[in-house]
Every structure is written in structure tokens, then in C-alpha cells.
Amino acid sequence: MTTTGTFGLSSEARNLHWLLGNLVEEVPGVLSVAVVSSDGLLLLSSDPGQNGAAAGPETDGAHRAGPRGSSADLATIVSGIGSLTIGAAGLMDTGEVKQTMVAMDRGSLFVMAISDGSLLGVHATADCDMSVVAYHMALFVGRAGHVLTPELRDELRKTREGA
Secondary structure, eight states, X not given: OOSSOSTTOOHHHHHHHHHHHHHHHHSTTEEEEEEEOTTSOEEEEOOTTGGGTTOSOOSSTTOOSSOXXXXXXXXXXXXXXXXXXHHHHHHHTOOOOOEEEEEETTEEEEEEEOSTTXXXXXXXXXXXXXXXXXXXXXXXXXXXXXXOOHHHHHHHHHHHHHO
């Protein structure tokens, strides 16, 4: 995890850290995860390759554990895709975006709305079971959505700034 630790955090913040860790460690194929606020700021993330998240067979020599740079790169990608799909849904008058999935040759990207415009982004292997990843993302959103209050988002931002 790319945090300064959970010491001194509220129980809600510690719970979110735990939920994120479980998502990365327990779901096969998940490489990295980011929770992004509605204004595009990274609130919570896993580091690519940490906690055994990148373990598994490589599909070829170009396989990477996560986005090229850092968890901030994943947050930028998640924020951009979230913004694009929200704009598209508005133009099409189809209601709120629930989930976006991008399948690539050597990876998959999932973006799911949490609450108040916050987003959960998951970078996974190309051969992941998409339905399993989506199911566990929905569980995370269900558990995190009601506790991701403005106060908690502020606490998480301050924690990241101190990192």
C-alpha cells in the first residue's frame, strides 16, 4: 500500500485500507487499485507489485505489474475515463455510469462509481475473470460507499499529502 500506515487513522480509514488490501490480495488477476475523488485526486491506492498482487504467469516479455509510473498514473487514467464516460452518458441521456471496462491485449481496466463522484479503478491481467473482478469491485463499493464521507475523503487526502 502506498500510505504512511494506518496508525492514527480513523476506524473508517483503516477499514478502507483493509478493504483495498483484500481486493488486491484476494482477487486473482488484480494488479493495482486506486480510489479517486470526484476532483481527480488519489485518495487510496495499492502499489503495483506489492503484497503479491502481481504474482502470476506472465503473458509475454512486455508484461508489467501496473501502470508504467505509479499509482498516481492509475488515478489519472481512472479520473480521465470516468470523466469521459460521464460526459458520454450525459450526451446520450442514459443515466449515471455504473461501470466501465476496457479490455486490452495485455491487461484490463475497470472503473466503477463509488459515491459523490468518487471512483474505484482496477488494473488487472488480460486473462482475469472479468465477472469475478466486477463482483469484488461491487462488494468494495457497497462497503465503502456509505463511509466515504467528505470528512473521510479529507482525512485520506491529508494522509496522502503526508506520505
